[in-house]
Every structure is written in C-alpha cells, then in structure tokens.
Amino acid sequence: MKNFALIGAAGYIAPRHMRAIKDTGNVLVSAYDINDSVGIIDSISPESEFFTEFERFQEHAYRLKRDTSAALDYVAVCSPNYLHHAHIAAGLRLGCDVICEKPLVPSSAVLDELALVEKETGQRVYNILQLRHHQAILDLKDKVAQQQREQKYEVELTYITSRGKWYMESWKGDPRKSFGVATNIGVHFYDMLHFIFGKLQRNVVHYTDNYKAAGYLEYENARVRWFLSIDANDLPAAVKGKKPTYRSITVDGEEMEFSEGFTDLHTTSYQEILAGRGYGIEDARHCVETVEVIRSASVVPASSGEGHPMLASLRK
CATH class of the missing domain: 3.30.360.10 (Dihydrodipicolinate Reductase; domain 2)
Known part of the structure; x- marks a missing residue:
C-alpha cells in the first residue's frame, strides 16, 4: 500500500485521482488546495489531512518523512496548468514520484528542467495520458x-x-x-x-x-x-x-x-504507473x-x- 498526497484537490479532475488512489488499494494521506470546496474527500478518503496553505502541506509532508511507514510515496498534481512545473518539482524534492495531469508543462524547455530535477532527486514524473x-x-x-x-x-x-x-x-x-x-x-x-x-x-x-x-x-x-x-x-x-x-x-x-x-481510464493509468509501466x-x-x-x-x-x-x- 502506497501513501499519496494530492495537490489541487478542489479541481474538476481531482476526484478521478482520489478514486484511482483508492481503487488501486492505496491511501490518500493529505491533500492541498487554496479553495476549500473539497467535500468529495468525505466519500473517498475521509481520513485525509487537508491544507489550504502550501507551506503547511509541505511541512506536514516533511514530518511524515521521519517515519518510513508514513512517508509519502507519490504526489498527484491536479493544479492549474501554469502551476504544474512548480508543484511537480516540489513533489520530487519531497522524495516522491509524481503523477501529473495533462498538459504536463507548457514547453520542451520546461520538460528539460524537470528532467534535471528527476536526475537530482532520483524520483520520476508520470503524465496521465489516458x-x-x-x-x-x-x-x-x-x-x-x-x-x-x-x-x-x-x-x-x-x-x-x-x-x-x-x-x-x-x-x-x-x-x-x-x-x-x-x-x-x-x-x-x-x-x-x-x-x-x-x-x-x-x-x-x-x-x-x-x-x-x-x-x-x-x-x-x-x-x-x-x-x-x-x-x-x-x-x-x-x-x-x-x-x-x-x-x-x-x-x-x-x-x-x-x-x-x-470512466475508469485514470484508474488504469494508476495501475500501469504502479506496475512500472507509466x-x-x-x-x-x-x-x-x-x-x-x-x-x-x-x-x-x-x-x-x-x-x-x-x-x-x-x-x-
């Protein structure tokens, strides 16, 4: 069972990620969004922590790293397109693999930058191409x-x-x-x-x-x-x-x-990522x-x- 965090929990596509996390037998440990209209969490992962300030979300993730059983394994990114780069890089630097919605980033130059962060951290970025x-x-x-x-x-x-x-x-x-x-x-x-x-x-x-x-x-x-x-x-x-x-x-x-x-293509995408085929x-x-x-x-x-x-x- 893998521990997940989700960035952009109030967005349109976020519930598909929440369900994919649950349906693949994993757990949503924490979620973040500047908006607090995230009641959907109650029907999927009611025990998840929730933050409306990124600093508090990030600090919580760092605290979890002290316990190998509680540490985050993956960060799912469902935030607005222009924030993908920053949120992916933050997830990688937390020591997590990252699963991001499309479009991954706006340009090939930013892809190259993410590849450098992958190399620096030893973690991977996966794109949902359902x-x-x-x-x-x-x-x-x-x-x-x-x-x-x-x-x-x-x-x-x-x-x-x-x-x-x-x-x-x-x-x-x-x-x-x-x-x-x-x-x-x-x-x-x-x-x-x-x-x-x-x-x-x-x-x-x-x-x-x-x-x-x-x-x-x-x-x-x-x-x-x-x-x-x-x-x-x-x-x-x-x-x-x-x-x-x-x-x-x-x-x-x-x-x-x-x-x-x-309907189930996000879950299929998660299954493939977790199996090493993302x-x-x-x-x-x-x-x-x-x-x-x-x-x-x-x-x-x-x-x-x-x-x-x-x-x-x-x-x-």
Whole structure:
C-alpha cells in the first residue's frame, strides 16, 4: 500500500485521482488546495489531512518523512496548468514520484528542467495520458501498425466541449495560465494522434481565438484536420440542446466510436504507473512540442484538402 498526497484537490479532475488512489488499494494521506470546496474527500478518503496553505502541506509532508511507514510515496498534481512545473518539482524534492495531469508543462524547455530535477532527486514524473489505455485507440493503433500501407490515413478530429461564462472568468480562460484552448482541451488528442500515427511532420494553424482553434497536422501515417471548441454554438444540430459535448474522429471517412469507456481510464493509468509501466517525460514530449508550436504559430489560410469543414462557418 502506497501513501499519496494530492495537490489541487478542489479541481474538476481531482476526484478521478482520489478514486484511482483508492481503487488501486492505496491511501490518500493529505491533500492541498487554496479553495476549500473539497467535500468529495468525505466519500473517498475521509481520513485525509487537508491544507489550504502550501507551506503547511509541505511541512506536514516533511514530518511524515521521519517515519518510513508514513512517508509519502507519490504526489498527484491536479493544479492549474501554469502551476504544474512548480508543484511537480516540489513533489520530487519531497522524495516522491509524481503523477501529473495533462498538459504536463507548457514547453520542451520546461520538460528539460524537470528532467534535471528527476536526475537530482532520483524520483520520476508520470503524465496521465489516458487515451493510450482506451481500447478503441489501442485497436486502431494495432490496425495501423499491421497494415503498413503507403497512402496516409485521412483523419478528421472534432471536439466541442461546451463551457459556460464561468470559464473565461477562471484561470482556464487566461492563456497565461491555461496556455490556450488548444493546449487545455486538446493536448491529450495530439498525444493520441502521435501514439497511433507516428511522428509529426507538419503543423499548421488555420484559426485560433479564446474559444476555439483549428488546423492541420501531418503525421508519418495520417493527414489530420482538427477543430477544438468550448463554444456551445459550434455543437451540431443533432446534439445541441441534448448533450454539452461532441467528440468525433473519422478515419478514411469512417467514424471511430470512442465516446464510451472513459470512466475508469485514470484508474488504469494508476495501475500501469504502479506496475512500472507509466508514461514519463519523454513520452509526453511529442504532444508538449505540438501545442507549443500551435500557440506560437501564425494563422495561415487552409490549403486545398487541409481545412476542417468547420472553418467555413468560422470565417463568415
């Protein structure tokens, strides 16, 4: 049984980490968040210590180190994107391995810095890249590997996840803290595309604002037209008013069904990490570099066959 701490306990994704810790037979010893809306802890790990000041959380962790049976083994990081680097480094320096939500960090330079801290401390950083554990994704990866055809797959990725007015008032709406909509809601899709279709060869942005982005990615084995949005107005008519989220990936015109099967992927990720098969810094590098380019790229018109169908409505 391993001892866990969790940073960012009041966040949206934190309960999935709490449940993964419990479901893998481990214990949440302490949790930290500047916000105190963490009542979910009562139904998962009611004995956990909780702190709203990082200094007190850190001091408690140092005290636990004096007793090998009570010392923390892992720190899970679910804090806002811009704090990941600092919180990961703090966890490593506590003598813990760290499990962090995506995006791991904003840039390849920060990945290099974390690699140095890993070397200094002898601890490891793991990124939650849960789509790599989804059965539909694994099946497609196997299919692509087996076929080895010369012609690239034609892929269309559309992800619309409606967000209310609160979003732009929160850290998620501040690109200095979330690193923009493509990074915040898209980084795991870019990881998935690399996981299935190989190395990225071309990265072009056709549209970007605070609510949506679109572009073209070309991989070793695929040409991908992508569109991401948090604007409910972008939902297809068949979905609007019924569901807040629309997720679609077509491969050579055939819809890939992966709307289900997400519920337990964090637990699967924890099981793999605890078994020594987690995804680390170098596994995350490709998608970090992809969003880093997207954030800095100049918007260009879509070449023939490279524009997502949603582009036409965006330019009206």
